[in-house]
Amino acid sequence: MAAPAPQNNRKVLGRLSLPERTFVANALRTETVGGVLLLIAAIAALIWANTPLKESYESVRDFHIGPGSLGLNLSIQHWAADGLLAVFFFVAGIELKRELVAGDLRDPKAAALPVIAAVCGMAVPALVYVLVTTFGSGSTDGWAVPTATDIAFALAVLAVIGTSLPSALRAFLLTLAVVDDLFAILIIAVFFTSDLNFAALGGAVVGLAVFWLLLRKRVRGWYIYVPLALAIWGLMYNSGVHATIAGVAMGLMLRCHRENGEEDSPGEHIEHLVRPVSAGLAVPLFALFSAGVAVSGGALGDVFTRPETLGVVLGLVVGKAVGIFGGTWLAARFTKAELNDELAWPDVFAVASLAGIGFTVSLLIGELAFKGDQLMTDEIKAAVLMGSLIAAVLASVLLKIRNAKYRKLCEDEERDEDQDGIPDVYEQDKPDYHLRMAEIYERKAAEHRRLAEVAGGSRSGGDGPA
Numbered sequence: 001m002a003a004p005a006p007q008n009n010r011k012v013l014g015r016l017s018l019p020e021r022t023f024v025a026n027a028l029r030t031e032t033v034g035g036v037l038l039l040i041a042a043i044a045a046l047i048w049a050n051t052p053l054k055e056s057y058e059s060v061r062d063f064h065i066g067p068g069s070l071g072l073n074l075s076i077q078h079w080a081a082d083g084l085l086a087v088f089f090f091v092a093g094i095e096l097k098r099e100l101v102a103g104d105l106r107d108p109k110a111a112a113l114p115v116i117a118a119v120c121g122m123a124v125p126a127l128v129y130v131l132v133t134t135f136g137s138g139s140t141d142g143w144a145v146p147t148a149t150d151i152a153f154a155l156a157v158l159a160v161i162g163t164s165l166p167s168a169l170r171a172f173l174l175t176l177a178v179v180d181d182l183f184a185i186l187i188i189a190v191f192f193t194s195d196l197n198f199a200a201l202g203g204a205v206v207g208l209a210v211f212w213l214l215l216r217k218r219v220r221g222w223y224i225y226v227p228l229a230l231a232i233w234g235l236m237y238n239s240g241v242h243a244t245i246a247g248v249a250m251g252l253m254l255r256c257h258r259e260n261g262e263e264d265s266p267g268e269h270i271e272h273l274v275r276p277v278s279a280g281l282a283v284p285l286f287a288l289f290s291a292g293v294a295v296s297g298g299a300l301g302d303v304f305t306r307p308e309t310l311g312v313v314l315g316l317v318v319g320k321a322v323g324i325f326g327g328t329w330l331a332a333r334f335t336k337a338e339l340n341d342e343l344a345w346p347d348v349f350a351v352a353s354l355a356g357i358g359f360t361v362s363l364l365i366g367e368l369a370f371k372g373d374q375l376m377t378d379e380i381k382a383a384v385l386m387g388s389l390i391a392a393v394l395a396s397v398l399l400k401i402r403n404a405k406y407r408k409l410c411e412d413e414e415r416d417e418d419q420d421g422i423p424d425v426y427e428q429d430k431p432d433y434h435l436r437m438a439e440i441y442e443r444k445a446a447e448h449r450r451l452a453e454v455a456g457g458s459r460s461g462g463d464g465p466a
Helices: 017-051 056-062 076-099 108-135 151-161 167-191 198-216 222-239 243-252 267-292 299-302 307-335 345-356 361-368 374-401 402-414 433-459
Strands: none
Touching: 017 056, 017 267, 017 307, 056 076, 056 243, 056 267, 056 374, 076 167, 076 222, 076 299, 108 167, 108 267, 108 307, 108 402, 151 167, 151 345, 151 361, 151 374, 167 345, 167 361, 198 243, 198 374, 222 243, 267 361, 267 374, 299 307, 299 374, 307 361, 307 374, 361 374, 374 402
């Protein structure tokens, strides 16, 4: 008789390790606050651009400032897109580096799932856009617009609807967004680079080499790195390569593994300092000066009739959900991994739908794809807003259906009966866990018996304690 096949213990969306769970919780807490500010900024931009104050919005957005002699006399909107978003991509570079050296992406087997899901979650929306615009005789220039995921906006939606999403699903969403950001950076660098200024590009490369060398030599001092970073950014901007690439390049150079005696690596420390600036200032200001498009009944109707805008909406709403869900299912199917027993495939589809919120990077790519055509740029922005809104509503409905289940899972993850600072779910496999829990319950029972005896003695008039 043939020997039984060994049982496969690999799980899709399994429980995180305790350190990873703690890191994810801290990172997403900041992103959630930033996401709420992002929502407020987007709403403010729409109101400002669709009221009698519209002219003042355009005046501020198009106001130019900066040293022209350095090629940096830019509009406020341009500063937000090329300058402030460099801070956002700097943090994205640190996140990616940390995932590669200390997170889920360091293990090829563990990395396969989010990478495959992210790639499918970018390829399918692009394919949807190309098919819609091809059959509708539209422009395929915006194929990359619906490929992005905005993690801050997605988490803001979670905060608004109050869904207690389990840490495994939150980590999956975060890792998806990190990989998504990597490919978005590559898309911007490869497909949206204008005529190159090799002198400026060479200067930026030299600056990056100096930045890396200083890090290797353990040189400290913000007064060294901040001016150097600004010089690298300025040179990268003048080179014709999108300036945000400078941010991610510097983020990737930081050391993100801890050495003996370190509570945090330099990369983690700098991320803690810069992430609030990125989430709380840089991204909301970008939204304020990019999301202000004129919205009317006719304009909203055009979103669903023009092939370019319809392609963006369908790419975000349908392409993202189908791509990420399909990629996750295929990865599990061909690696013979099993879905976490506490979750179901509809949970994966709900998170995949949430990833259809492509706000920040989609707006940026829309500006780059249709540069010089302001009318089309505004229509693409309206499509991004509409697609992100529909994806948010769809995901909210799907997540609300399972909210009671999620709340119970979160309570189980947080429970700490022995009050040792470590959730009990992470100690159940330890040999002494059940013994310690029995001791705790016995102490509680003894305390209840003592209190009952005291209460009984008091009622009978005995010599109970005063």
